Amino acid sequence: MKILLMGNPNVGKSVFFSRLTGIRVIASNYPGTTVKFTKGYLKLGGELTEVIDVPGTYTLEPTSKAEEVATEMLKDGDLVIDVVDATNLERNLFLTMQLLERDIPVIVALNVWDDTKHRGIYIDVKKLEQVLGVPVVPTVAVTGEGMKELVSRIHEAASPDVSYRTRDERWAGVGRIIEQVQTVTHRHHTWLERLGDASVKPFPGIPIAVLAILVSFMVIRFIGEGLIGYIFEPLFNNLWAPVMMRLSEFLGSGGFLHDILVGKLINGEVDFFQSFGILTTGLYIPFGAVLPYVLAFYLVLGFLEDLGYLPRVAVLLDTLMHRLGMHGYAIIPTLLGLGCNVPGILATRILESKRERFIVATLISIAVPCAALQAMVIGLVGREGWQYVAIVYGTLFVVWIILGLILNLMVKGFSPELLVEIPPYRLPPLRMVALKLWARILGFLREAIPIVMLGIFVVTILYALNVFDYIANFAAPVVSGFFGLPQEATAALVVGFLRKDMAIGMLSVLNLTANQLVIGSVVLAMFFPCIASFVVLARELGFKGMLAATGIMIVASLVVGSLLNLIL
Amino acid sequence: MTFNRQTTVAQMRTGERGRIIEITGGYGLTRRVEAMGIRPGKKITKVSSMLMRGPATIQVDGVQVAIGFGMARRILVELESE
Numbered sequence: 001m002k003i004l005l006m007g008n009p010n011v012g013k014s015v016f017f018s019r020l021t022g023i024r025v026i027a028s029n030y031p032g033t034t035v036k037f038t039k040g041y042l043k044l045g046g047e048l049t050e051v052i053d054v055p056g057t058y059t060l061e062p063t064s065k066a067e068e069v070a071t072e073m074l075k076d077g078d079l080v081i082d083v084v085d086a087t088n089l090e091r092n093l094f095l096t097m098q099l100l101e102r103d104i105p106v107i108v109a110l111n112v113w114d115d116t117k118h119r120g121i122y123i124d125v126k127k128l129e130q131v132l133g134v135p136v137v138p139t140v141a142v143t144g145e146g147m148k149e150l151v152s153r154i155h156e157a158a159s160p161d162v163s164y165r166t167r168d169e170r171w172a173g174v175g176r177i178i179e180q181v182q183t184v185t186h187r188h189h190t191w192l193e194r195l196g197d198a199s200v201k202p203f204p205g206i207p208i209a210v211l212a213i214l215v216s217f218m219v220i221r222f223i224g225e226g227l228i229g230y231i232f233e234p235l236f237n238n239l240w241a242p243v244m245m246r247l248s249e250f251l252g253s254g255g256f257l258h259d260i261l262v263g264k265l266i267n268g269e270v271d272f273f274q275s276f277g278i279l280t281t282g283l284y285i286p287f288g289a290v291l292p293y294v295l296a297f298y299l300v301l302g303f304l305e306d307l308g309y310l311p312r313v314a315v316l317l318d319t320l321m322h323r324l325g326m327h328g329y330a331i332i333p334t335l336l337g338l339g340c341n342v343p344g345i346l347a348t349r350i351l352e353s354k355r356e357r358f359i360v361a362t363l364i365s366i367a368v369p370c371a372a373l374q375a376m377v378i379g380l381v382g383r384e385g386w387q388y389v390a391i392v393y394g395t396l397f398v399v400w401i402i403l404g405l406i407l408n409l410m411v412k413g414f415s416p417e418l419l420v421e422i423p424p425y426r427l428p429p430l431r432m433v434a435l436k437l438w439a440r441i442l443g444f445l446r447e448a449i450p451i452v453m454l455g456i457f458v459v460t461i462l463y464a465l466n467v468f469d470y471i472a473n474f475a476a477p478v479v480s481g482f483f484g485l486p487q488e489a490t491a492a493l494v495v496g497f498l499r500k501d502m503a504i505g506m507l508s509v510l511n512l513t514a515n516q517l518v519i520g521s522v523v524l525a526m527f528f529p530c531i532a533s534f535v536v537l538a539r540e541l542g543f544k545g546m547l548a549a550t551g552i553m554i555v556a557s558l559v560v561g562s563l564l565n566l567i568l
Numbered sequence: 569m570t571f572n573r574q575t576t577v578a579q580m581r582t583g584e585r586g587r588i589i590e591i592t593g594g595y596g597l598t599r600r601v602e603a604m605g606i607r608p609g610k611k612i613t614k615v616s617s618m619l620m621r622g623p624a625t626i627q628v629d630g631v632q633v634a635i636g637f638g639m640a641r642r643i644l645v646e647l648e649s650e
Contacts, residue, residue: 058603063596088631091605171607200625201582201616315634319622327636328623417636418623419600
């Protein structure tokens, strides 16, 4: 049996899904968190039942890509759990009616039930159940309230005989039900609602946004630096370094195995940035240098997501983003891209037009540095002084703007207007923020550790075989001539295809000047996506789109790298 | 008989209230907007509008929706009399 979780966007389907199946999926307080369907299993009467988290949809008449997907999936389902936002019953029932019209058993979950009381909404559940002819269970997915009852009543799901000929008839039907089951009393605005309204107005919304960005940066830096300075560096320097020195002695301070595991000793010591052994640099890059910032970034992002702030930023930025060929909602994939480009590019599915998705995905893969790359830039370029870090960020931001302006002129098609629900602010329960953070950290470690370790292994072997010398000679005119970098930097640019953080680590070995480090970092950020984002880019844009994006990438990084070399 | 001024969402001022009379866009637009609960007969409050033909945020049935300027111009509203 296949159970489909369906409902309007942002009614808590993903939290619901996690509760039912125990699978952690990323849930946030904005419409469109789930862009690809997730599958899980639920034990029902001793039998494993498949549960599918379907992307949110307002109607079954497909008006957007996500709704087409939802309608298509309905054909394969055996039962629908219709997740309804109890604080917004009328609009949600429109979809419920469409589901009831289909020949498939339905059970309704009245989610966000806890919010109805202090919003002055009273719903007669028994009556609603009667009128709809299907089971209705009040639930609070975030706390788990009502979930047991819902599961125990799944077998009661029914497919009553409902048919409306037109949309107007259906709305009229919904209206009659609402009159019978719901009473709304007036109540005063809460401070969260006042803050919500204030932050979508130009004033004080824009100052609030500037403040939010500044505070976010400060918090990320504070947490990232704090974790490195007080936890990770002491751990590596005081505990792990002696172990590595012991291992180095044991392996005879040299030789092939020594070079693979420990790497090269710098002045007779292990240097976690420069030794480049699997157990030294291979562990230090993901854990010591990148993890603290990834953790800090996702903590702040997760909080803003669950609070419901991001759609408001989309409204504030909409006018600017239209000049760059996108609408404001494109800021959400872009912000996700600052963590890792892969989920960022995936999230472009929330955008309606193909043209817009191409522009946003291309801009992300070129001008939006992922957290791993940023952590290394902060760690290595930051040693030379913060002004150099500022040049790297400033350059990428200018590239994002200019490239957006150009793509807006060049790419055919149209970019639609903004049309998006602005969710109410919700203070996220700490447990939810922590669970989401944990899921993202695990994802990062699973992705990063094997590739960094494998990468270091491959790099060591390629060095031993002198392969890089060959490539370096070949690429020297570009690398030295255009970018003003030493030939040896070619190896780093090649490795950037595997992982950008590791590539920046390789630059650090070359004794570059501060300006060269800046150029190297910018070129690495822009030039060619890492293999993981390359794959999603090809999947999301198609082969032709990916080729076009890659072409733009190569040209842009050549131009920007050369310009920086001339200016600096 | 009270005479209520008619206008569009784009021209409403922040904080003004009214009732939706008609959505004059094409079939696709009407369908999308209606599915989000923005329909003729509904009470509407304008929550915010951005400068330079930016999007408007409106509130219908306690739900806020941000819509582009072009769409905002196509939603006709009868203003609530003071």
